[in-house]
Amino acid sequence: MQTSKLFDNHGRPINYVRLAVTDRCNLRCFYCMPEEGIKYLPKKELLTFEEIERLIRLLASMGISKIRLTGGEPFVRNDLMSLIKTISGIEGITNIHLTTNGILTGPHISELKSLGIASVNLSLDTLDRERFKMITRRDEFEKTWETFEQLVSYDIPVKINAVVMDGKNIDDIIPMVELTKNYPVSVRFIEEMPFNGEGNHYPTLTWTYKKILDHIRAEYSTIQREEDPLYSTSYNYKVPDHLGSIGVIAAFSRTFCGTCNRIRVTAQGTLKTCLYDEGVLNIRDLMREGRNDEEIKTELTKAFSNRAKDGFEAEAKRMKGSPVKESMSTIGG
Numbered sequence: 551m552q553t554s555k556l557f558d559n560h561g562r563p564i565n566y567v568r569l570a571v572t573d574r575c576n577l578r579c580f581y582c583m584p585e586e587g588i589k590y591l592p593k594k595e596l597l598t599f600e601e602i603e604r605l606i607r608l609l610a611s612m613g614i615s616k617i618r619l620t621g622g623e624p625f626v627r628n629d630l631m632s633l634i635k636t637i638s639g640i641e642g643i644t645n646i647h648l649t650t651n652g653i654l655t656g657p658h659i660s661e662l663k664s665l666g667i668a669s670v671n672l673s674l675d676t677l678d679r680e681r682f683k684m685i686t687r688r689d690e691f692e693k694t695w696e697t698f699e700q701l702v703s704y705d706i707p708v709k710i711n712a713v714v715m716d717g718k719n720i721d722d723i724i725p726m727v728e729l730t731k732n733y734p735v736s737v738r739f740i741e742e743m744p745f746n747g748e749g750n751h752y753p754t755l756t757w758t759y760k761k762i763l764d765h766i767r768a769e770y771s772t773i774q775r776e777e778d779p780l781y782s783t784s785y786n787y788k789v790p791d792h793l794g795s796i797g798v799i800a801a802f803s804r805t806f807c808g809t810c811n812r813i814r815v816t817a818q819g820t821l822k823t824c825l826y827d828e829g830v831l832n833i834r835d836l837m838r839e840g841r842n843d844e845e846i847k848t849e850l851t852k853a854f855s856n857r858a859k860d861g862f863e864a865e866a867k868r869m870k871g872s873p874v875k876e877s878m879s880t881i882g883g
Contacts, residue, residue: 555613610642625654652697730794738797807860
């Protein structure tokens with residue numbers, strides 16, 4: 551197993567990058583973007599596949615070993631499987647993961663398995679078709695569910711990501727826990743965050759990670775705490791005799807910042823050393839200015855050495871505390 555060579559200014563190792571391959575999505579989840587969608591970037595402003603490959607090679611040489619491809623919806627970008635195949639051959643990259651809504655994923659599952667994809671995070675906020683349609687503003691539940699069943703049948707590790715939203719999908723929490731009884735998957739409940747592309751957000755978070763856990767415990771009193779993996783963003787639990795497990799992610803409360811080992815790169819090549827910062831380095835422009843690899847690595851190292859202590863510090867610094875107006879689709883889910 552590769553040991554990270556990268557550390558930030560707080561002594562935290564950095565060995566994991568979440569890289570968005572597109573800002574486009576085929577859903578319109580209300581917690582991610584407005585109903586009319588967002589203004590998508592022109593294709594020329596996105597990182598090309600060649601630029602992505604170069605960046606990952608650079609990061610791998612610096613100590614990054616884990617890649618997660620995100621979007622938007624990554625399969626909206628043409629020839630994604632070709633990119634995954636290329637990345638799988640880069641020395642130092644030992645784990646490739648994928649986050650998807652599953653709608654376009656089904657035809658590629660066999661190839662994902664053959665390429666050794668480490669896991670798939672499936673965005674699924676409800677098991678009810680009508681609520682799915684309400685939340686995503688699209689009637690695509692069946693395709694997502696078919697992808698889930700295919701992934702399980704191919705023995706690809708699956709994590710279901712469910713954003714918990716007051717008044718929207720609270721009735722789904724217990725059924726989704728029940729899903730772990732017969733499926734060897736991890737169902738992860740995520741606190742809602744302010745990245746809906748409008749800047750509108752609740753003044754306080756009603757369904758905190760603590761409230762989510764209390765809600766689950768009220769139904770499953772025998773639930774047991776499990777040891778969290780290194781650098782885990784979730785608090786992990788298991789119901790005895792269930793095949794799968796449960797995770798709760800304090801994404802808004804930000805309780806896991808002290809062990810954060812990840813960075814983000816948006817589809818246009820902006821480096822974010824914290825989800826809540828406004829972007830600290832434009833890697834795309836450095837490449838297109840003709841900077842060589844060593845010059846880019848120097849700029850990356852500077853950025854890693856000026857990382858915010860946590861999400862609250864990063865948020866306070868961004869645009870002098872103005873409200874977050876980004877879409878999660880633009881940031882990279």
